[in-house]
Amino acid sequence: AQSVTQLDSQVPVFEEAPVELRCNYSSSVSVYLFWYVQYPNQGLQLLLKYLSGSTLVKGINGFEAEFNKSQTSFHLRKPSVHISDTAEYFCAVSLLQGAQKLVFGQGTRLTINP
Amino acid sequence: KAGVTQTPRYLIKTRGQQVTLSCSPISGHRSVSWYQQTPGQGLQFLFEYFSETQRNKGNFPGRFSGRQFSNSRSEMNVSTLELGDSALYLCASSFNGADSPLHFGNGTRLTVT
Numbered sequence: 001a002q003s004v005t006q007l008d009s010q011v012p013v014f015e016e017a018p019v020e021l022r023c024n025y026s027s028s029v030s031v032y033l034f035w036y037v038q039y040p041n042q043g044l045q046l047l048l049k050y051l052s053g054s055t056l057v058k059g060i061n062g063f064e065a066e067f068n069k070s071q072t073s074f075h076l077r078k079p080s081v082h083i084s085d086t087a088e089y090f091c092a093v094s095l096l097q098g099a100q101k102l103v104f105g106q107g108t109r110l111t112i113n114p
Numbered sequence: 115k116a117g118v119t120q121t122p123r124y125l126i127k128t129r130g131q132q133v134t135l136s137c138s139p140i141s142g143h144r145s146v147s148w149y150q151q152t153p154g155q156g157l158q159f160l161f162e163y164f165s166e167t168q169r170n171k172g173n174f175p176g177r178f179s180g181r182q183f184s185n186s187r188s189e190m191n192v193s194t195l196e197l198g199d200s201a202l203y204l205c206a207s208s209f210n211g212a213d214s215p216l217h218f219g220n221g222t223r224l225t226v227t
Contacts (some may be wrong), residue, residue, distance in 0.1 A: 034215065
């Protein structure tokens with residue numbers, strides 16, 4: 001079975017500061033990796049995904065993530081955050097084959113302070 | 115292209131009742147998945163349908179069921195509602211396969227009293 005651990009439930013940062021949201025996963029087989037963002041009263045929106053190839057993936061809104069197979073991590077980063085980045089962020093994994101099924105982490109609430 | 119549409123947005127039901135939630139996927143998407151989101155358990159996979167067939171199922175009791183129609187629209191039904199079923203129910207559609215990103219609707223917030 002797969003599991004995802006997001007190491008921080010809340011991350012407060014000041015506007016224009018860099019941020020890293022940490023994600024570790026556990027799986028006995030290879031997986032696809034995703035980061036989703038959820039704004040208040042909305043569904044989830046895909047930020048970026050790692051399927052294969054380059055371990056550094058770039059997503060929307062200036063976010064990027066690095067896949068580290070040896071550390072089973074997929075941390076999300078942004079060099080300079082804005083107030084509009086305030087949201088909840090979810091890391092997720094899915095198996096490479098078969099039915100579409102995501103296993104999510106518990107989420108990290110990112111709060112940007114002016 | 116229209117996004118994933120879920121109806122209704124809000125629903126209040128009483129214990130013991132049943133409820134049906136509806137989801138219209140993005141045009142061309144044949145896979146529809148359902149997730150339950152609660153503060154305590156987070157996001158949990160309910161089931162996934164592809165071409166009217168249930169392809170995968172999560173660890174939920176049989177009170178939770180779903181179906182998919184030939185136009186890919188999907189419905190989710192919960193019978194004999196319990197207080198613990200209060201949650202945000204999210205529907206997501208994708209083209210096909212595990213590498214296709216999910217596109218989520220805004221959810222249906224179900225409150226059971």
